[in-house]
Every structure is written in structure tokens, then in C-alpha cells.
Amino acid sequence: MTWDVVLATLAAAIKAGTPILYATLGEILAERTGILNLGLEGMMLIGALTGFLICSMTNNPWLGVLAAIISGGLLALIHAFLTITLRAQQVVSGLALTMFGMGLSGFIGKVVIGVPIAGYFRPFDFPFLSQIPFLGEVFFQQDALVYISYLLIPILSFWIYRTRPGLHMRAVGENPATADAMGISVAGIRYLYTFLGGCLAGLGGAYLSLAYTPVWLENMVAGRGWIAIALVIFASWDPFKALLGSYLFGLVDAVQFRAQALGLAVPSFFLNMTPYVATILVLVFATRETARRHLGAPAALGIPFAREEKT
Amino acid sequence: MSKKFFFMTIATLALLALLVTSCAPAQPSTPTPTPTPTIVPSPTTTTPPSPTPTPKFRVAFIYIGPIGDGGWTFEHEQGRLMLLQNVPGIEAKYIESVPEGADSTKVIRDYAQQGFNVIITTSFGYMDPTIEVAKDFPNTVFLHCSGYKTAANVGTYFGKIEEPRYLSGMAAGKMTKTNKLGYVAAFPIPEVIRGINAFTLGVRAVNPAATVNVVWTNTWYDPAKERQAAEGLLDTGCDVIAQHQDTPGPQQAAEAAGKYGVGYDSDMAKFAPKAVITCPVWNWGTYYVDAVKKIMAGAWTTNQYWGGMKDGMVSLTPLANFVPADVKALVEAKKAEIMAGTFDIFSIFAGPLNDQTGAVKVAAGVKMTGDEILNMMWFVEGVNGQIPSGG
Numbered sequence: 164m165t166w167d168v169v170l171a172t173l174a175a176a177i178k179a180g181t182p183i184l185y186a187t188l189g190e191i192l193a194e195r196t197g198i199l200n201l202g203l204e205g206m207m208l209i210g211a212l213t214g215f216l217i218c219s220m221t222n223n224p225w226l227g228v229l230a231a232i233i234s235g236g237l238l239a240l241i242h243a244f245l246t247i248t249l250r251a252q253q254v255v256s257g258l259a260l261t262m263f264g265m266g267l268s269g270f271i272g273k274v275v276i277g278v279p280i281a282g283y284f285r286p287f288d289f290p291f292l293s294q295i296p297f298l299g300e301v302f303f304q305q306d307a308l309v310y311i312s313y314l315l316i317p318i319l320s321f322w323i324y325r326t327r328p329g330l331h332m333r334a335v336g337e338n339p340a341t342a343d344a345m346g347i348s349v350a351g352i353r354y355l356y357t358f359l360g361g362c363l364a365g366l367g368g369a370y371l372s373l374a375y376t377p378v379w380l381e382n383m384v385a386g387r388g389w390i391a392i393a394l395v396i397f398a399s400w401d402p403f404k405a406l407l408g409s410y411l412f413g414l415v416d417a418v419q420f421r422a423q424a425l426g427l428a429v430p431s432f433f434l435n436m437t438p439y440v441a442t443i444l445v446l447v448f449a450t451r452e453t454a455r456r457h458l459g460a461p462a463a464l465g466i467p468f469a470r471e472e473k474t
Numbered sequence: 475m476s477k478k479f480f481f482m483t484i485a486t487l488a489l490l491a492l493l494v495t496s497c498a499p500a501q502p503s504t505p506t507p508t509p510t511p512t513i514v515p516s517p518t519t520t521t522p523p524s525p526t527p528t529p530k531f532r533v534a535f536i537y538i539g540p541i542g543d544g545g546w547t548f549e550h551e552q553g554r555l556m557l558l559q560n561v562p563g564i565e566a567k568y569i570e571s572v573p574e575g576a577d578s579t580k581v582i583r584d585y586a587q588q589g590f591n592v593i594i595t596t597s598f599g600y601m602d603p604t605i606e607v608a609k610d611f612p613n614t615v616f617l618h619c620s621g622y623k624t625a626a627n628v629g630t631y632f633g634k635i636e637e638p639r640y641l642s643g644m645a646a647g648k649m650t651k652t653n654k655l656g657y658v659a660a661f662p663i664p665e666v667i668r669g670i671n672a673f674t675l676g677v678r679a680v681n682p683a684a685t686v687n688v689v690w691t692n693t694w695y696d697p698a699k700e701r702q703a704a705e706g707l708l709d710t711g712c713d714v715i716a717q718h719q720d721t722p723g724p725q726q727a728a729e730a731a732g733k734y735g736v737g738y739d740s741d742m743a744k745f746a747p748k749a750v751i752t753c754p755v756w757n758w759g760t761y762y763v764d765a766v767k768k769i770m771a772g773a774w775t776t777n778q779y780w781g782g783m784k785d786g787m788v789s790l791t792p793l794a795n796f797v798p799a800d801v802k803a804l805v806e807a808k809k810a811e812i813m814a815g816t817f818d819i820f821s822i823f824a825g826p827l828n829d830q831t832g833a834v835k836v837a838a839g840v841k842m843t844g845d846e847i848l849n850m851m852w853f854v855e856g857v858n859g860q861i862p863s864g865g
Binding site for chain 2: 380416425
């Protein structure tokens with residue numbers, strides 16, 4: 164492998180990791196307040212479609228992204244209503260949301276099958292920073308949505324660990340009863356972050372349809388939402404580790420095809436399954452009770468909250 | 475608590491009910507007007523929903539994927555729409571995303587029991603179910619795509635996509651500067667392998683020094699992954715990217731890198747106008763119209779239809795404007811031979827043919843038979859890549 168190929172591989176890993184990164188960050192927000200939302204795949208699909216639809220109508224990718232964010236959030240509100248207000252089973256509601264998103268996006272999306280868009284996010288050299296050797300080529304010759312994700316990580320991290328609202332958010336996820344006694348609105352906070360989580364998932368979907376492969380195809384997210392759900396555990400609910408995990412997955416993808424192209428004798432089936440094997444290993448390792456505690460899973464994750472009720 | 479539980483259950487059920495209805499295949503086929511530029515101008519009206527007293531001639535299509543896949547099923551759907559337009563007074567229903575195997579048996583039987591006159595099953599895996607159901611419904615005609623089993627009332631049909639693939643290879647072989655071409659391959663099955671071989675033979679007919687480098691994605695349908703695969707090929711020096719999947723991902727990668735590509739299945743030029751040289755594409759509609767007309771007239775007998783460019787079953791989209799005139803002339807000349815019947819799929823797979831190691835597989839003067847071509851599981855000389863075994 165020449166040096167150029169290495170740089171290209173790393174840059175490609177970031178691109179491939181970005182949609183997963185957005186979705187993972189979104190899920191972290193929701194899970195931090197105790198809401199498990201398995202509807203990521205559905206929200207990403209709706210985001211990808213809405214973004215594409217709006218962009219094809221207005222020719223403005225930023226409007227598309229805005230629409231994707233809102234639509235992802237709105238879909239998440241269905242989950243929020245069912246699980247927070249009606250206290251439905253989070254797993255069931257989340258799965259239903261995924262199927263709903265798949266069906267709805269496929270149905271509505273028929274009008275834009277085979278329609279190209281002219282205005283989409285193209286990579287550009289970030290002023291000044293792209294000149295840095297190595298780092299510049301890998302990190303700063305990307306598109307605008309990738310740059311935004313760089314910004315989002317420290318912001319979210321600061322928000323979660325260093326601010327008062329972030330403390331409230333974590334309190335709701337760890338011990339809603341205590342948070343409630345402190346006068347924090349458990350339901351309000353859960354609604355808010357489930358919504359924001361949906362927004363980020365929608366943005367992740369829009370990255371696929373507006374930047375990476377500007378096209379709409381039914382079910383184009385192709386399972387990335389599920390990888391993101393596994394990554395949340397891998398990342399132990401931490402934005403920086405989510406970045407690491409997403410890029411690692413992106414790297415597996417990027418490396419496998421370059422290895423094949425270079426004629427390295429590794430069976431393609433084996434290479435293709437590596438992301439999923441990694442997912443399973445991460446889950447096996449991370450879901451053991453001790454590991455969960457060690458990793459810092461929100462204690463109230465998946466448990467509906469009702470005042471005055473023993474859980 | 476029990477009250478809450480009750481609410482929760484109701485809510486979940488309500489959402490599930492919504493799902494089931496929204497996911498249910500579009501049984502009463504209402505063709506949605508698609509703005510897509512294709513061979514068929516999309517009809518804006520549908521067949522009248524209310525049953526007319528006179529019994530209609532009814533056709534049913536079983537699809538493997540969603541009609542929104544932009545590729546395989548999408549093209550069959552275009553064929554169905556063309557059928558509706560060209561054969562008056564018929565009804566043509568479709569059902570999407572039917573899994574192969576037991577599920578499909580049920581679906582096919584269901585349509586047969588409803589009294590459909592023709593049932594068209596559009597995926598290889600529907601072969602055995604189609605044959606099985608056909609035994610019980612001797613008066614129904616079944617048309618199965620890409621299979622090899624027939625019966626008195628079961629015919630098969632497929633196309634020689636290798637002909638336009640060969641032509642696209644010729645154009646690609648002329649456009650490459652690095653003499654390294656990339657091929658984003660789907661699954662290691664004969665259909666994909668002979669496509670790669672036909673492309674490679676086309677490339678090397680005009681450029682014997684060129685090689686075709688294969689990367690497997692093991693997907694039909696994951697734009698991001700297929701783009702990633704194309705990027706891998708581009709990063710390692712390939713400058714023309716051909717593909718077998720239905721998504722324009724690889725072509726978009728080629729355009730972003732300032733290189734060229736050859737699409738597949740439907741015209742992908744609109745997604746990457748600066749990159750796409752041409753695309754080998756399917757036109758199922760011509761066959762559907764012919765076959766259904768014959769069946770209606772009672773003139774149909776079972777057959778294994780294998781249509782080529784000459785029959786209109788497959789074609790090559792016009793070469794892009796950036797392709798030099800001499801390359802265009804070269805491809806057009808070969809295309810004229812195919813249309814005249816002097817060159818066809820058997821001329822493509824005619825000896826001498828060597829395998830990857832350079833060993834002679836087909837001796838000079840020998841032509842491969844149709845069966846040999848359809849079951850090809852080896853790469854010709856000039857392909858770099860392995861066929862994964864044990865898949």
C-alpha cells in the first residue's frame with residue numbers, strides 16, 4: 164500500500180462513518196434520559212427521503228438537511244408519546260417505528276426514484292486546515308456535514324458532562340424518581356432528548372442521500388441504524404467514543420474494499436461480514452451486567468417512569 | 475397499573491395495525507405516475523377499479539424487490555406499465571418484495587386461484603415454486619424470468635445482457651488511460667461472472683493490455699457500500715468503473731474522482747453525467763407485450779426465450795458526449811454487426827478463450843454452448859480478482 168492509498172482509506176473511513184456517527188449521537192441523547200429508541204433505521208430513512216425530496220424541489224441542500232432534521236425529530240415524537248406518555252414497551256415501539264419508517268419512506272419515495280439532484284454537498288478543502296500534512300488530507304477535505312459533525316462532538320460532550328441541563332438529563336436517565344423529587348420534569352426532558360435524538364438520526368440519513376450517494380432508493384440506509392444502536396453501547400454513551408467507534412466501522416468498510424482491489428487474498432465474504440462480527444462482539448462484551456455497570460449504562464434505560472410507583 | 479397496561483397495549487397494537495396496512499404490498503395496482511424518464515411514458519390513469527361485467531384478461535407480476543429499487547424490479551415495473559399501455563383491455567396487477575421459497579409458493583398459488591390468466595415471476599428463486607403451482611393450474615400460463623425449468627404451461631425468459639456489456643467494455647477499453655479498469659461485482663453467481671467476462675472480452679478486444687479488477691460487495695443494493703467499493707478501486711489506480719448493482723453509487727464515486735464509469739440496469743447517466751460512458755440496460759416491456767399478446771391469441775406454446783439486442787430485450791444507452799468520435803464509430807460498427815445478426819453472445823464467448831492463469835479453456839474455433847455460458851463459473855484472462863468459494 165502506498166501512502167496515498169493509506170490517506171485515501173482514512174478519508175474514506177470518515178465519510179463512511181459519518182452517517183453512523185450522527186445516528187449514534189442521536190441515540191446517545193435519547194438513551195441518556197432512559198429512552199431506548201430502536202427506531203433509528205426508520206428515522207434515518209425518513210430523514211434521507213425528506214432531505215432528498217426537499218432538496219430536489221428547492222435545489223438547496225441546506226433546506227433539505229433542515230427538513231430531514233425536523234422529520235426525524237417528528238418521527239421520534241411518536242416514540243416519545245407512546246413510551247413516555249402511554250408508557251408502552253420501548254423495544255416494541257422502537258421496532259414498530261423502524262418498520263413504519265421503512266414502509267412510509269418507500270411509499271412516498273416512489274415519486275423521486277431515478278430523479279437526480281444537482282445541488283448536493285460536495286467535498287471542499289477547509290481553508291487553512293486542509294494544508295496540514297496528513298491530518299489536513301484525512302480530515303479537512305470533506306463536505307460541510309462532516310465538518311459539522313466535528314463541531315457537534317465537543318459541544319455535546321460539554322453539554323452532557325459540564326452543564327446544568329446536561330446534569331438534569333443524566334439524572335433523569337439514572338434515577339428519574341430522584342430527578343422528579345428535585346423538581347425536574349422527567350417527561351419533559353425525555354420528550355426533548357428523544358426529539359433531538361430523532362433530529363440527529365434524520366441528519367445521519369440525510370448525509371447518505373444528500374452528500375455521500377446523492378440519490379433516493381428504497382431502504383438505502385441498509386442497516387446502518389442497527390449498527391449505530393450497537394455502537395452506543397460500544398461508546399458507553401460518550402460522544403467522543405462514539406466518534407471513535409463510528410470511524411472504526413467506517414475504516415473496516417474502507418479497508419475491506421481496498422484490500423480486495425489490491426488483490427490481498429482475503430475472502431470477500433469474510434471481509435464483508437467483519438462490520439457485523441464486530442457489532443456482535445461488541446454487544447456480547449458490552450451487555451454483560453458487570454460490563455454494563457462498568458460502561459455506565461443509564462440505570463433507568465428502558466424503564467418507563469411513573470410517579471409514586473415502585474419500579 | 476392494569477389500566478396503564480391496557481393503554482400501552484392498545485397503543486402498540488394501533489401502531490402495529492398502522493404498520494401492517496402501510497407495509498402491505500400494493501395489491502390493487504395503482505401505478506403511481508413516475509416523473510422518471512424511461513422508455514415508457516408513465517400512464518397517469520389506471521385500470522378502472524370497479525369490476526366490469528365482462529371478464530378481463532388478467533396478468534399478475536411477482537416482484538422480488540420493491541418497485542422503488544431503481545434497478546431490477548423498477549425495470550420490470552416499467553415493463554408492466556408498457557404492457558398496460560400497449561395491450562388494451564387487460565388488467566395487470568403486481569405484488570412487491572415477495573421472498574423466494576415457501577412464501578412465494580403461497581403468493582403464486584393465490585393469484586392462480588383468483589383466476590389470473592398469466593402469472594409472471596421475476597426472480598430466479600421463484601423457479602421451483604412456479605413449477606409446483608403450475609402443475610395444479612394447467613390453464614394458467616406462467617412466465618419465469620432467468621430459470622431453466624419449463625412445463626407445458628411454464629415458459630422462461632431472460633436476456634443476453636452480455637451483448638451490450640461487451641460493447642460497453644469496448645468503449646471503456648478505449649477510454650482508460652491507466653489500462654486498469656474496475657468492476658464492482660455483486661454476488662459470485664454465473665450471471666455476474668459472465669457479465670464481468672463479457673465486459674473484459676470487450677475491453678481486451680480493443681485494448682489487449684488492459685486488466686479488469688474485481689471487487690465483491692455481496693450486495694445488490696447498498697449505495698454507500700457500493701460507492702465505497704468503487705472508491706477502493708479508484709484509489710488503487712483504476713480509471714473506469716463498471717458495476718453490476720442497481721445503485722448509481724459507483725458511478726458517483728467515479729465522477730467525484732474525475733474518472734469514468736459504466737452503469738447498469740437503468741440509465742445512470744443522469745446521476746453522474748461527467749462520468750457515465752454508457753449503460754447496458756434491460757427492456758422487459760417488449761417481451762411482456764409480445765408474450766401476452768400471443769397468449770391472448772392462443773398462439774403461445776412453452777419456450778425458453780433468451781432475447782438479445784436484436785430482439786430489443788437488452789440495449790446500450792447512447793454513448794456520452796465526451797466519448798471521442800472514433801470510439802463511438804468503433805462501438806457503433808460492432809453494434810451494427812449485432813443488429814444484423816452477424817455477431818452475438820456466442821461470438822463473444824468463442825474460442826480461443828483463456829482463463830486467468832492463461833490456460834486454454836475454449837479452443838480456437840469452438841463456441842461455448844448456451845448452457846456453458848449460463849453456468850460460467852470462471853474468469854477469463856485479463857480479470858484480476860478471485861471468485862469467492864464456498865459462498
